[in-house]
Every structure is written in structure tokens, then in C-alpha cells.
Amino acid sequence: MNQSKGMVLLVTASNPQTQLFIDYLHKQLACPVSVLSPGIEWKPRDARQALILLDADHMSEETMQQWHARTTEDENLTLAAFNLKDEDHALRAMSALHLQGVFYGSDSLPMICKGLEALLAGELWMSRSLMTRMISFLRRQQLNSYRPVCGLTHRELEIIGLLGSGASNSDIADRLFVSEHTVKSHLYNIFRKIQVHNRVQAVNWARQNLGVPPPPDLCRRRGSTSSAAKSEPRDGFR
Missing domain, CATH: 1.10.10.10 (Winged helix-like DNA-binding domain superfamily/Winged helix DNA-binding domain)
Structure with missing residues (x-):
């Protein structure tokens, strides 16, 4: 097992289906994979690289924000989300969270593993169209931050x-x-x-x-x- 590539922390509800998913990821990625309850009071314990994968289907926006706050100050942690409904849902999530990867509920298991491998290697994982929309959103947000109520162009x-x-x-x-x-x-x-x-x-x-x-x-x-x-x-x- 390649310990140097880090580990995957799956933040979701624990059930038999989740365990099957964990077993599959563990086998395909050859790295430790663990499940954490969304409501657990978790804090990073060491300097080990970790990919935190948030299950958008089992977490409220408030809970996802709490996990985001726990990871923003640790450069060894990578945050991603899965089970997103569509690109619009992904854009909303990315506008609120510093996500480096997104996965949809329709993604196949091999596709998810390919994306996780990329994230563990320090890359981003999202479609080009989503990246383009996110850049446009950030540009509008930057412009609006300088535009006062009186409506200056x-x-x-x-x-x-x-x-x-x-x-x-x-x-x-x-x-x-x-x-x-x-x-x-x-x-x-x-x-x-x-x-x-x-x-x-x-x-x-x-x-x-x-x-x-x-x-x-x-x-x-x-x-x-x-x-x-x-x-x-x-x-x-x-």
C-alpha cells in the first residue's frame, strides 16, 4: 500500500452501502479510506496529507460550511464534494466552499476513482465548463465588491x-x-x-x-x- 499518497476521509452516513463504497475505493486507490460522521467534532491530528470527501446528499449546507472551516488553514487537507445533483448545484457549492474537486451522483465508480487519484496528486477535478462558470462568477463577484449602492459602472x-x-x-x-x-x-x-x-x-x-x-x-x-x-x-x- 502506498502510504505516501495520503488518505481519503469520507464524510457521510455510515451504512452497508457506504462500506461497500469504502472497500471499493480502498482497493482501487491503494490508500487508507475511512468514514466520518458529518456531525462529528473532528480536527486534523497530524501533518499527513488527507482528502476530505463531503457527501452533499447527506449533509446540510451549514454542516458543509463547518467542515470547510476546519480545513481552510491546513495546507495538507484537500476538500472535495460528491453526490452533487448537477453543474448548477456544483457551482453553488463551489461559490461557498473552497472545493478542489466535485463529483456528481451520476458519476461512475471508475470515474470517481480517476478523480480521486488526481486530487491525491494535487490536481483539480472538475469539468472545463464548470471551471469557466466559476471564473465568470468570481469576476462578477470581484466587480460587485467595488460597486456601491448608487450604481456606479x-x-x-x-x-x-x-x-x-x-x-x-x-x-x-x-x-x-x-x-x-x-x-x-x-x-x-x-x-x-x-x-x-x-x-x-x-x-x-x-x-x-x-x-x-x-x-x-x-x-x-x-x-x-x-x-x-x-x-x-x-x-x-x-
Whole structure:
């Protein structure tokens, strides 16, 4: 038996069917496999690598969150979930838990073993479509974390960030590849939405309500753009 690959801890209800599943995994993976009750007060006991497999069919969201909290600070623990209903269910679980692998109730035993082998080797196990949806979700979440209640757009947030750096309307136009007229229109909308009257008030409002705004693209400085970039239309959104 290969002890170096770690062990699998199956968090689920203990019954005869579970025991058959454990016996199959133990034989196929050639590593220790144990079952833990979802409600047990379990804590990591040593530095051994362990894959914790949560049974979504026998655990509430609250219980899964508790197991997630137990594993986040231990780099030797890998968290995955199985018996998920579909990709939507998996996306909801991944948005709440730091899962490195997901398995559906429809997955075959050989497929589950293949995925567990990958997870034990330090890889991720999920479909490409699920990964794409998760990345899109995280991007939207990151953007929304910077969007205040008043409804500023991402472009308006970029402009507020540039105001804080002391950029003039001309500087902002060059950096965002828009016209100064467009910048003035954005500033008018910003001032109206956050109910301020000038640039200083807008910057102060941003510092009080946004903390650190999303970083604008500051790598393009005035006068350093290429001739091709300068020839592009500058009176619209990008």
C-alpha cells in the first residue's frame, strides 16, 4: 500500500452501502479510506496529507460550511464534494466552499476513482465548463465588491480611481482611450450619482465608501501610446 499518497476521509452516513463504497475505493486507490460522521467534532491530528470527501446528499449546507472551516488553514487537507445533483448545484457549492474537486451522483465508480487519484496528486477535478462558470462568477463577484449602492459602472469606478491619482481630464482620456468629452460626461454622471459637486469631493467620497477602488490600467501614460492606438476612435466605451 502506498502510504505516501495520503488518505481519503469520507464524510457521510455510515451504512452497508457506504462500506461497500469504502472497500471499493480502498482497493482501487491503494490508500487508507475511512468514514466520518458529518456531525462529528473532528480536527486534523497530524501533518499527513488527507482528502476530505463531503457527501452533499447527506449533509446540510451549514454542516458543509463547518467542515470547510476546519480545513481552510491546513495546507495538507484537500476538500472535495460528491453526490452533487448537477453543474448548477456544483457551482453553488463551489461559490461557498473552497472545493478542489466535485463529483456528481451520476458519476461512475471508475470515474470517481480517476478523480480521486488526481486530487491525491494535487490536481483539480472538475469539468472545463464548470471551471469557466466559476471564473465568470468570481469576476462578477470581484466587480460587485467595488460597486456601491448608487450604481456606479466599472468605467466610472476606473475614472474615480484616476481622479485619486491626480489625473486631469486629458490624462484620463489618454489612459482610457476615450475623448475628453466622454470623460466629462462620465464625471457629470458620477457627481450626480454620488451627490458631490467637484473632483475633490468625489475623491473623498470614494475613499470613504469604496476603500481601495479597482486598479485602473496605469501602464499606459500620456504620450506613450502607439500610433495604432491613437488612430482608433476615441469617443465611445471600450
